[in-house]
Amino acid sequence: MRALTPPDDPKPARRPRLAEILLAEGTVSPAELDRALESQRSRDLPLGEILIIQGAIDEAQLLDALATQFGTRVLASGECTPDPSLAGLLPAALAIRLGVVPLRRAGAALVVMTNRPDRDDDIRQALAHDGPVLLALAGRDTMQAALTRIYGKDLARLAEARTRGVYSCREWNPERVSRRWLGALLVGLAAVLLAPAVALSLLFALALCVSAANFMLKWLALHTMSRRPEVAEGATPPAPPDTARRPVVTILVPLFNEPDIAANLLHRLTRIDYPPELLDVLLLIEESDRTTRQALTRASLPPWVRTIIVPPGQPQTKPRAMNYGLNFAHGSIVGVYDAEDAPEPDQVEKMVARFAEAAPDIACLQGQLDYYNPGHNWLSRCFTLEYAAWFRLLLPGVQRLGLFVPLGGTTLFFRRSVLEEMGAWDAHNVTEDADLGLRLARRGYRTEIVETTTFEEANAALIPWVKQRSRWLKGYAMTWATHMRDPGRLWRDLGARKFIGVQVQLLGTLLGFALAPVLWTLIVKLFGWPHPMDRFVPRAGYLGIALFFLASQALTIYVAWRASALPRHRRLRGWIPTLDIYFLLASAATLLGLAELLVKPFHWRKTAHGGYSEAGQAAQAMRAQTDPASSFSRTSNAVER
Structure with a gap:
């Protein structure tokens, strides 16, 4: 030698x-x-x-x-x-x-x-x-x-500290926040004890105002989606991208306790239709996660897939793992997939082409998400309807309205230079996606929704669903509170429209779910029973409230009906009337998330994957027969076990 x-x-x-x-x-x-x-x-x-x-x-x-x-x-x-x-x-x-x-x-x-x-x-x-x-x-x-x-x-x-402190929630002090919440709770209890009718009426009025704000946002998003996007007079179509000079694309795939789906994940990644020399897939695995590491050791990784072991540290979260993995990325475009994701084969190509023709201030491209196991049970059906409405109507509408786009946690693609400029992800925020979307907006960057779909696994068990949703809503609360530490600066960064949008999109979502049970108390009027607000609200007032509820319900039904126009979703339309019951589960999740915010703000509730593979196989097989327009269906007839 x-x-x-x-x-x-x-x-x-x-x-x-x-x-x-x-x-x-x-x-x-x-x-x-x-x-x-x-x-x-x-x-x-x-x-x-x-x-x-x-x-x-x-x-x-x-x-x-x-x-x-x-x-x-x-x-x-x-x-x-x-x-x-x-x-x-x-x-x-x-x-x-x-x-x-x-x-x-x-x-x-x-x-x-x-x-x-x-x-x-x-x-x-x-x-x-x-x-x-x-x-x-x-x-x-x-x-x-x-x-x-x-x-x-x-x-x-x-x-752990890649994001600047002024934009990060890592300085969140649970004890100080708990004292404030405890004080507010004591004041609220005193009000209820001293004047219960007044207290309930005030809560009802607040809930009604929040519901009206959410209604307006939904209606505006739907209205703007009903119009064709404006094209500047004399504008010429962009030149086609130079496919001979494609960039290297890094895809971050955080994994934690995912031994059962490692083989399926690798199979799905190999279906990506992009030159393998230009793919740089990083599987991010916590050092303590021996089961996933052993599963990947048994798998045969292609040369363009690397395993990155994330050293121990706190908090142990997905954004921390992605921040660590970003150091080892080779690509000028950085994408994010979850462990159970099944992207359409041409998705990376579409993202690269869109970045090539987009303005420099388009820093992030968000794909659409859908579920491959909608038929598993009632919960998965409603979850699929909710996602269809969100990713196919409401989120694109929010984009067209010029508001900030709260990103989804997967099927995201970034210009790497901008991602690093932003300080990447806040490792302490349990909805790092929504937070990053807001930080991008504050710096003048835009997010665009691209018509390409990633199929993933719907959480179809009640308790895990509530825990998952509680993490999302806890993260919304953390994001809102962090960026509202200096409202004046947030106003200057965003402008009036986006600032008001943040209040409705984040705070309005939280209050809407948290106060929904207050609105449901009005159901006693259907039976002719008295309500504590009777002394403040005349009969005509109840009529106006009832008409608003009917309009809100009609809008929810219409949005879900229109969003479920694809053949693979039409069979779910019969379940649309049950969405109100489904959204009540989010009310329980909101209260759980807010409670956890006080005691375990940075705790990441892990969502288990791989438990609904049979439903996924059946649903995808049906899609292959009934939805030939889907490129995913053309490529594969089943999600492998």
Whole structure:
């Protein structure tokens, strides 16, 4: 094995080319090399990486060829443990970008491990070391493990505080908030005891105002979706994107306790119709999650999929894991998928094409979400109807109204430069998606809804559904409270329209669910029973309230009916009248979320996946027969078990 010694001539007249070495050793055929070189002409990627992804060579063969090319050797497995005291010689971000880890000292020389010896000049210049630098080679996974060992703790701390404090909820003080809420609760109880009719009437009036605001927002969103988008006079259609120069796309997939769906996830990812050389999928796994790590060890990962182990830390949340994984991303576009997601095959291509033609202030593209197990039970049917209304009508309407777009937690694609400028995700916010959407709006960036669908698993069990929804609504409360710490600044950042929209979209959602039971007390009037508000509300007033309720109910039914126009949703229309009962569950979830906000604000209630695969198979099989327009259906007839 070749020893590591300083080269007599650090810049030889001519190194042999990698292609020449591989051909001379018979590692690749001329046809395989020609194919890889053709791909390299339109890709800013190393030849060796393209050959691996195309299946022409494996990593060991590439490392041997690079060792020959650069006059060094491949490290044995026992030689790859870096000295943590050398971390100060190179910043973590630069080490990751260059693909190098300071390994150990050898006298006056510094031994570094790398899988990119072609960057040797940059590596030597970047290191804070005046003596000789000896390059040794290691594989991708070995490099990843070494980077984690030497820089992991620092990167984990950065992931916890990547968002600026003024925009983050990490400074949330549960004790102080609890004291304020306790004081407000005591005042409320005193009011109820001293004047119950007055207290209930005031709550009813507040609930009615909130309901009216939510009604107006829904109506405006629906109205704007009924109109064609305006096109500037004389505007020319954008030029088609240059598909020969596609960018690298990184997709972050956070996993936690997901051993049962790992194989299905990998199968779904392999259906993505985008050049594999330009895909960079990062599976983000907590260090403590041994079951998922073992499941992935048994799986055969394609070369464009990497496993990133997230070091322990607090809080243990999805946004913290994504912040950590972002350090290792290669792409200029960063996407997010959940573990159970099944994106349409052309989805990444659509996102890339849209970014290529969109204005620079379009920083985020949000795809539509749907469920592949709507027929499992009543809860999954209502959940599917709710998502159809949200992603196909209301959210696009909110976008057209010029309000901030509360992002969904998956099928998101960002310009990486903007994402890093924003401080990525708030690791302490349990609805990091909505928070990031608001921060984007505050900085003048826009989010656009793209007509492409990701199918995922609807939570179809009552208690898990309430827990999941309580986390979402708790995050809404945290997001609203965090950004309203300085209302004047928020007003200046957003302008009047978006500021008012934030109040309705976040606070209005919370109050609407929390106060819905107060409105339901009016049902006693249907039976001719007295109501505490009788002393304040005349009969004509009750008539006006009843008419408003009818209008609100009609709007809810119409939105759900219109949103369920796709063939795969039409069979759900008979369940639309039960949505009011479904939304009462959200009222229970709101109260649970607000209570948890006081005692466990950063606790992430994990949603289990993979429990409804049979329903998913049946639903997707029916879609394949009844909805040929869906590209997802054309590609696969079932969600694999």
